[in-house]
Amino acid sequence: MVPMALSFGQLCMRCRSLFCTKTLAVTWQHSNQVQYCSTVIGEPAKTLNGSSFISKNHTSQSRQRWQHKIFFQSDLTVKHLATEATEEKGPKTDVVAYKSPLLPIKDTLPATESQASVASISLGDYVDKSETLSKLVQLGVNLWKLEQKPNVGSMLLRLDFNRDVAPRLLFLKEIGVEDSRLGYIVTHNPYVFTENTENLQIRVNYLKSKKFSPETIASMVSRAPYLLNFSVKRLDNRLGFYQQQLNISASNTRNIVARLPKLLCGSLEPVKENLKVCEIELGFKENEIQHIVMAVPKVLIANKRKLTQIFDFLHNTMKVPHQLIAKFPQVLNTKYLRIRERHLFLKYLGKAQYDPALPNYISLDSLVTLPDETFCTNLASATLEDFYLFQKTL
Template sequence: MYVCGRCVRYVQSRLLCIKAQHVQTSLPTALLHHSLPQSCRDRWSSHWIRAFSDQRTESALSHTASRITQHSLVPVKNSELHQVSSAPPPAPAEQTSIDLDALSCPSPFEEISDEDAIQIFVPPNLPPTTFTLRDYVDKSETLTNLVHLGVNLSKLEERPNVGSMLVRLDFQKDVVPRLLFLKDLGVQDFQLGPMLTKNPFLLTESLENLQARVSYLKSKKFSPESVAVMVSKAPYLLNFSVKRLDNRLGFFQQQLGLSAHKTRDVVTRLPRLLCGSLEPVKENLRVCELEFGFRRNEIQHIVTVVPKVLTANKRKLTQIFDFVHNTMGVPHSLITKFPQVLNAKFLRIRERHLFLEYLGRAHYDPTHPNYISLERMVALPDETFCSEVALASLDDFERFQKTL
């Protein structure tokens, strides 16, 4: 049997008070039923009541106090417990009631010895406040299993209120049903961790709402494979209502003037179109038509081949088009034929064009004998570009780059 340090100090203080005032009383009964915790009462009642009832003299009180301190760290043997419990009951004596609250109690700020300090045991609890989820991982089944799935908790704890939300979730009740739903949808195991890292709020969405949104996408003739790809690429897709998804699909079909089949293809390849803001999309469409001068059918072809043009940075898009069209002299028809150039890196386009111009091979007209297509100039790696397009060595290209 183990006795907590709090009870040891409490009983010792009461013994000293009773000793000083020469009060004879039923000490165990008064201590156990006055202010000790219920758990401590149960521990004391089976072993110490009779021991205290037989010892009322000064020497007995000192002996009992020493035994209490000794038993606070050493378990009581069964034989000793049997001997104490089998002692004959004490003769009835006249008991004097005493108000223990009136006696002086040790202050909580009173210094204690090292021996008393090591007897204090504080059970490990969850910290009330913390700046990291690391303190909760070992004590929370939900966080432990999320780490095993590959969820990056260091990113989630930086977002407000996400950490407290995850700690309150029950793994079996809240997390498992939604993981099974995603698995049935076609999401692979290795995709679950990154998905929940991007959108942990999937774990708080009701299964009815999730199923309703998936059913809507399938009713619009999105294949199950397409739905799985869309959800894995854009995890926030399932957080939007059916009405919002319907409005987004209608907007892109109307603004782009595409058929239902081509609209589904564009959205499947870039599903974040259904989740992000529509303002960049509207702005890029106006820029392509009014500033770049593309016709409507040319914009439709560009968007169908490279959907990222709709969400590209306006400044970068304008910089690339201005260099390709005005500096390189490439007409709209060729840009429409190879729209991947609008999604390339501006520095790569500039360096390779200037190198070809230095070599006298910057010919982008299909009618020219040494014609170089935009696709080969942009898409090939440096070594292949030098050997097959520029007809030069990689060292020559690297030395030329240092001159820019």
């Protein structure tokens, strides 16, 4: 019984191994292999000691399962090859999605390996064969993270370092990006190598025209690697959106975006939703929302559940009014557990007093920003050990 079972496993492994073939002939072989597996699995059931080894019904079910699996893998392979062919049609200007330029495969790589999908292998295996990968590793690029991005492995293997990589890295250095940030940028945005350097320069010039300083632009690109992959039209629309939605000046808009450049890269839907939450659900006025966002831009993309949970505790449990929360908006960017533990400890000690018009006032800023030891000494007039013991009772 065991040898027979092993033979079925080996046959199936032989069929499956053909899908990993590193030549384009793999699509032609699928139909033959499907027929071969179907024929073998459909052979008459063997008998052992006068009894049927596999029932007819079981054989039929096994055949169906293997055929389904083979056709599924075949479909994936065909889709992959179709994607490869589509990507090599050439890049489009100012398109955010991945664009793979038609580049020759490096001579140092075997033809069969360069044509294969690298999704199932480690890029580390190619470091010694690829000058591009070798030098990217020296820059601090995380190859493991790059492997998680669709088609990036095959794209990198096609790049020539001197022609495709070096000019983009040099451009980043020329606009002020520090060497220590190059690895981070490439790890998070390898598609920068598919961008025309002229387009990159156009986008930098646009930001300069909007009065972003060179130092600010370099900082923004270092923290939001996808920034320069977006067209001037998109960048302009985003800046206009924040200025209009928040009803603030161009200067304040620049300030917000410079501190959180991800606002120019991500989806606008979470931003729109959070603005509605602040106005409708939380009940803040327009000027209060403006102050909150200018002080803590991250509120625009904060988790909605966390935002409402913190506000509910501050306003309904701690009885802190809207204007006081707006005055110290950093509290909305703090961990909920931190606020809850500290407030309950102060309440236990009879010191939870947040009204600035009354004695022994404790500001929200001090409540959430002070380290534990300073919080205990200055605000709670207790020891750190007392606070830790109290936390265990919660």
